[in-house]
Amino acid sequence: MTSDGLLLLEIAASVVLVTAWIALVHRRLDAQVRLYAIQSLALAVISGLVAYLYSAPLLYLTGALFAALNGALLPWILLTVRRELRIPPEANMLVSVRGSALAGLGCLLLAVAVVGPLTPLAAVPAAGLLPISVTVVLVGLFVTVSRRKAFSQVLGILVMENGVFLAGLALTYGLGILLELGIAANLLVLAIVSRLFLHRMKDSFDSLDADVLRSLEG
Amino acid sequence: MTAPAPWVQFLLLVFELALVLGISPMLVGIMRRVKARSQRRLGPPLLQPYRDLRKLFRKDRIYAESASTLTPYAPWVSFVALVSAVPFLPWFFVPAPLGFAGDLIVVVGLLALSRFMTALAALDAGSTFGGMGSTRDMWIGALAEPTFLLVIFAWGAPSGSTQASVIVEHGLSLGLAHLSPALLLASTAFGVLLLAETGRLPVDNPATHLELTMVHEAMVLEYTGQDLAVIEWGKGIKFVLLAGLLTAVLLPWGIATALGAGALALGVGLLLVKLSSTAWLVGHLETRVAKWRLFRVADLSTLAVALALGSIALTYLVGVGS
Amino acid sequence: MAFVAPFDLVGGALVVLAASGGAGLLPSASSRRATVGALSLALLGCLLLVSVALEVLLGGAAGTATVALPGFQSASEALSLAVVLGPLQGLFLLLVGAVGGAITLASVGYVPAYVHERPATLAGVYGLFVGSMALLVLSGTAFLFLVAWEGMTLLSYVMVVHEHGSWDVRRAGLTYLVMSHAAAAALLAGFVVLYVGTGSTNFGAMSANARALPELTRDAVFVAMVLGFGTKAGVVPLHVWLPEAHPAAPSNVSSIMSGVMIKMGVFGLLLVVFEVLGGGPLWWGFVLLVLGAASALLGVLNAIAQHDVKRLLAFHSVENIGIIFMALGAALVFLSLGWPALAAVALLAAILHTFNHAMFKGLLFLGAGAVVGTTGTRDMEQMGGLARGMPRTAIAFLFGAMAISALPPLNGFVSEWLLFQAFFASFGTGSLATEVAFTAAAGTLALASGLAAYCFVKAFGVIFLARPRSEVARSVRSDAPAAMQVGMVALAGACVTVGVFPVLLLSTFAGTVRTLTGASYATSPWAWGAPLAFPSVSGAATPSVPPHGSLAIGVVALLLMVVLLAAMVLRRATSNGSPSRRPMWDCGMDAPTPRMEYTASGYAQPILRLFSVFYGAHPVSELGDLGGARPGVLQKTVRHESEVDYPLMEQVYSPIVRLLRELARRVSRLQSGGIHAYLAYMVLTLVVLLVASRLFGGVLP
Structure with a gap:
């Protein structure tokens, strides 16, 4: 049973990796947000699995929170923000699609080279988790620097955060501190998102008065 | 796992050939049907491709006046190369009947032979369409080759073999643990490859006859009659080959490793399920994506190569795969 | 078993080849008789070489025999002469004799038919050239090796500039001569260092002492050898002479230069780096691997951009030499990691590909020669539809094109398969650098072979298929001369035979593989259905490499035949009457003219665009010359121009040439008079x- 659980863990981790990679090369913001949502849901599943495997009931809560916040609420906010602020749907990439795909590979190789040797030392539930999580962090970082739009940068930070979350799960089995960290990170991201929101509002309307949003209608 | 007696092997070989030849039009039918349904159309009946083949086999052959003697034979060589790849792959029983004689690299070679012949024949009449399709198809094929090979390396990594049967047996022996991140990464890359190699959206639109978008259709414009029949049939077979390989490696369960009526029946049944679900998935995907510009196909190939390399990195450097 | 001792046969062969030179070069009444006589003698010499080679390879005469030439023992040991005949020499004698023989046979048809100026001279020099290659292979001392090497270079130079009426030819010849001499200088330096270190010029004695040399000395020798032999082989970036010289030479000469002569670079590396130095540190292998990968990729990419058929083939030689170098590099890496069995696999791939390339490239150049000779142009844009006028040449060329594109069941596939397996095997070695490098190399090789297929669909399609693009192409009625056809069919047959029964040839590599790696590769030459097994290492502990792929290409070929037969039966059964001929589909337009066909340049365009980084400039396609019409409205004429630069030439070699000129100017001040x-x-x-x-x-x- 445990080995099957580990296996599911690995599969979920692969989903996290593949979604990050595809989001990296995708040229549509909405699709990127949806990929992020899938990734977050996969992380929530991982959280639940770790909770089950290592009898850490607190992690069920983390997982549920994660699914609700990162898997549903944040994507919804992002999609709404994009639509309401009329941000054009294309991700303006500073690096070509091909370059980004290869950059993803570079992130993976770097992660594997740096973290790979550590894997046997750390008591990690599944061997691939640590390099994958570091890869996801690096990919998120790459997204933040290689996109022109503030929206993409937020997305990149969110992906990074998912990577950190995965690393935390992999290393500590998510006990105690992780929960707090996870929530803190989420709050941070929410703050950034709202900041972006307000910033854009200010840019567009020279005002933070929510009433001006009505002018968006019609 | 010992190989069965030669005559059993032979029977298996014949049955596999018949199976693949027989069901490939059906899968084309499924794809068309699913695509039509998800576009709120009724779509052709599932058996329509069989009727098309029968019709084509009855029609007269016409060749362009400018065509050389290559034209009448090229589609058949191309078809034969595809059919010959069947016994090297695991379908419902491993080891594959001719697994000892050829590994997956041979399959790559046979697919290349098939493509080479079709692309040559496209140039034969001297029509602009043919040249256009030919150069585009070879372009896509040249980019697909490294992906295919690296995916083979990635798949073969845990078992240390490039033979499909050994890969599948190894996967079966691992149980569920076979589904490693490395495998999933490589299989994603192969999925991209499958779309490119079989001429599906977003790489090529099998339903188009617009010169801006045609790839495969442009190559075969000059053909009719039984030649066109084997071209169409071959296209279906190519899909079955690649889809069969993907499902056998990704989800090897159900493939029999020992002879027995139950095991074989289960193997065949699950094979049909796996193949038709792949066709169903591809059909759905085709409704959701648009045809891409030809040069964006290179982006897709790069992604696939990167994924395959990533898979190899995970396998060898971290040992995730084994 | 042998009625004549190998050395006597070799002597006989060399004498016959020298006589061939005499027959061609001495004044003679009938130029035609002299030509045919010289070439026939050269052919006889080649056959003798083959018999020597077979006697050495199959006769069980294992080990290496050295004979010092009496009367040539100089007071200084450094200048003494000796010939040597071991398994490695046997292999390359086979290459020179067999492939050279087929090309010589074709030359009997080619030279009288297509060479109009001084054919007898060309034939005579040709015979001497074959002799110089045989002598090179047989050299037992560095001195004799260098003499033969220079002879080979100068004789080939004479043939390259045979049609020296054109400025292009003279320029190509000069490039070739200059680069060859730089290479020879590097070799000389390398051999001098070896001689100083080991105290002998005899390869056997050198080999005994060379392994104890200081690390730095060995590295220096390695670098010198890579420079020297790499130039002759035509590896990037030392290849620039090759795409100039091959097209300039008469086609039978291009054929033997590309098929056989550039392989002498490979022979040199095998002899000096593997046999004398006995392999080296890891980075040696990586150097060869990187050079090889760069050559494979740049070679094929440049080939695609060409519309001069012989230049296209010349760039493919660069590509294939790259593949051979990759295999050699892999073998060196495995040797230095201590995996002789894997090194043996890579070495088998290298040697097999050397033979394969000789066969199909010799064939392709002959085919190109027939086409160029008949149409009088090397420009593929002027060809088209030649399959109708020259069906036999077309079929032979098609086999060559399929073999070079590594399609089963032809020979190119087998060697690339072996190389892929060698790369794949790196994963058992536990060396991170090797795994990463070999994976990248495998990807490069796959891309190169995909692109090669692209290029040969283009080449075959544009030359032989479709409708004639020019009046010359339309008027072609006659196929190549008979002797040429026989030569081409022989090479095409060899491509198929080696493709289907690779063990026939592979079994003759056993001695070489044992000498160079220590791994034993034993297989019966008749085990045609048996999988190509991985050689086992006798004596040493067998490495715990996992089981690998297996290939019984004979079975694959048999399956293809059976299925093809069944398909033909189906075709016959469902056929209703003979097919009719109609005009091609014109999409409702008025009868499309041949000018509307896809051109060679048009065919190459997607690749040029995708890999524009590797080409100097994007191909320029402009609408130009408005011819008086208002811009943007009806244009009277439209001109498309596509120009592909060759960045390496401009960015790397031009500065060197300028520097040399400057130096020469300064040195010339010494000549005060x-x-x-x-x-x-x-x-x-x-x-x-x-x-x-x-x-x-x-x-x-």
């Missing part, structure tokens, strides 16, 4: 030599 100055130089030289002999007298015997 005054007799006193020249006498002073002499005195100065004498003094320097005396001092040097005093200082280094202990080192130089």
Whole structure:
């Protein structure tokens, strides 16, 4: 049973990796947000699995929170923000699609080279988790620097955060501190998102008065 | 796992050939049907491709006046190369009947032979369409080759073999643990490859006859009659080959490793399920994506190569795969 | 078993080849008779070489025999001469004799038909050239090796500039000569260092002592050898002479240069780096691997951009030499990691590909020669539809094209398969750098072979298929001369035979593989259905490499035949009457003209665009010359121009050439013309030599 659980863990981790990679090369913001949502849901599943495997009931809560916040609420906010602020749907990439795909590979190789040797030392539930999580962090970082739009940068930070979350799960089995960290990170991201929101509002309307949003209608 | 007696092997070989030849039009039918349904159309009946083949086999052959003697034979060589790849792959029983004689690299070679012949024949009449399709198809094929090979390396990594049967047996022996991140990464890359190699959206639109978008259709414009029949049939077979390989490696369960009526029946049944679900998935995907510009196909190939390399990195450097 | 000792046969072969030179070069009444006579003697020489090679390879005469040539024992050991005949020599004699023989046979048809100026001279030099290659292979001492090497270079230069009426040809010849001499200088330096270190010029004695040399000395020798042999082989970035010289030469000469002569670079590396030096540190292998990968990729990419058929083929030689170098590099890496069995696999791939490339490239150049000779142009845009006028040439060329594209069941596939397996096997070695490098190399090789297929669909399609693009192409009625057809069919047959029964050829590699790696590769030459097994290492502990792929290409070919037969039966059964011929589909337009066909340049365009980084400039396609019409409205004429630069030439070689010119200008100041100055130089030289002999007298015997 445990080995099957580990296996599911690995599969979920692969989903996290593949979604990050595809989001990296995708040229549509909405699709990127949806990929992020899938990734977050996969992380929530991982959280639940770790909770089950290592009898850490607190992690069920983390997982549920994660699914609700990162898997549903944040994507919804992002999609709404994009639509309401009329941000054009294309991700303006500073690096070509091909370059980004290869950059993803570079992130993976770097992660594997740096973290790979550590894997046997750390008591990690599944061997691939640590390099994958570091890869996801690096990919998120790459997204933040290689996109022109503030929206993409937020997305990149969110992906990074998912990577950190995965690393935390992999290393500590998510006990105690992780929960707090996870929530803190989420709050941070929410703050950034709202900041972006307000910033854009200010840019567009020279005002933070929510009433001006009505002018968006019609 | 010992190989069965030669005559059993032979029977298996014949049955596999018949199976693949027989069901490939059906899968084309499924794809068309699913695509039509998800576009709120009724779509052709599932058996329509069989009727098309029968019709084509009855029609007269016409060749362009400018065509050389290559034209009448090229589609058949191309078809034969595809059919010959069947016994090297695991379908419902491993080891594959001719697994000892050829590994997956041979399959790559046979697919290349098939493509080479079709692309040559496209140039034969001297029509602009043919040249256009030919150069585009070879372009896509040249980019697909490294992906295919690296995916083979990635798949073969845990078992240390490039033979499909050994890969599948190894996967079966691992149980569920076979589904490693490395495998999933490589299989994603192969999925991209499958779309490119079989001429599906977003790489090529099998339903188009617009010169801006045609790839495969442009190559075969000059053909009719039984030649066109084997071209169409071959296209279906190519899909079955690649889809069969993907499902056998990704989800090897159900493939029999020992002879027995139950095991074989289960193997065949699950094979049909796996193949038709792949066709169903591809059909759905085709409704959701648009045809891409030809040069964006290179982006897709790069992604696939990167994924395959990533898979190899995970396998060898971290040992995730084994 | 042997009625004639191998050395006597070799002597006979060399004498016959020298006589061939005599027959061609001596004044003769009938130029035609002299030509055919010289070439026939050359053919006889080739056959003798083959018999020597077979006797050495199959006769069980394992080990290496060296014979010092009596009467040539100089007072200085450094200048002594000896010939040697071991498994490696046997293999390359087979290459020179068999592939050279087929090309010579074709030359009997080619030279009288297509070479209009001084054919007998060309034939005579050709015979001597084959002899120089045989002598090179047989050299037992570095001195003889260098003499033969220079002879080979100069004779081939004479043939390259045979049609020296054109400025292009002379320029190509000059490039070739200059680069070859730079290469020979590198070789000379390498051999001198080896001689100083080991105290002998005899390869056997060198080999015994070379492994104990200091690391730095061995590295220096390796670098010199890579420069020297790499230039001859045509590996990037030392290949620039190759796409110039091959097209300039008469086609039978291009054929033997590309098929056989550039392989002498491979022979040199096998002899010096593998046999004499016995392999080296890891980075040696990586150097060859990187050079090879760069050559494979740049070679094929440049080939695609060409519309001169012979230049296209020349760039493919660069590609295939790259593949061979990759295999050699892999073998070196495995050797230095201590995996002789895997090194043996890579080495088998390297040698097999050397033979394969000789066969199909020789064939392709002959086919190109027939086409160029018949149409009088090398420009593929002027060809088209030649399959109708020259069906046999077309079929032979098609086999060559399929073999070079690594399609099963032809020979190119087998060697690339072996190389892929060697790369795949790296994963058991536990060396991270090797795994990463070999994976990248495998990807490069796959891309290169995909692109090669692309290029040959283009080449075959544009030359032989579709409708004639010019009046010349339309008027082609006759196929190549009979002897040429026989030569091409022989090579095409060899491509198929080696493709279907690779063990026939592979079994002759056993001795070489044992000598160079220590791994034994034993297989029966008749085990055609048996999978290509991985060689086992006798004596040493067998490495715990996992089981690998297996290939019984004979079975694959048999399956293809059976399925093809069944398909043909189906075709016959469902056929209703003979097919009719109609005009091609014109999409409702008025009868499309051949000018509307896809051109060679058009076909290459997607690749040029995707890999524009590797080409100097994007191909320029412009609408130009408005011809009086208002811009943007009806344009009277439209001109498309596509120009592909060759960045390496401009960015790397031009500065070097400029630098050399500058240096030459400075040096020329020494030539004051005054007799006193020249006498002073002499005195100065004498003094320097005396001092040097005093200082280094202990080192130089």
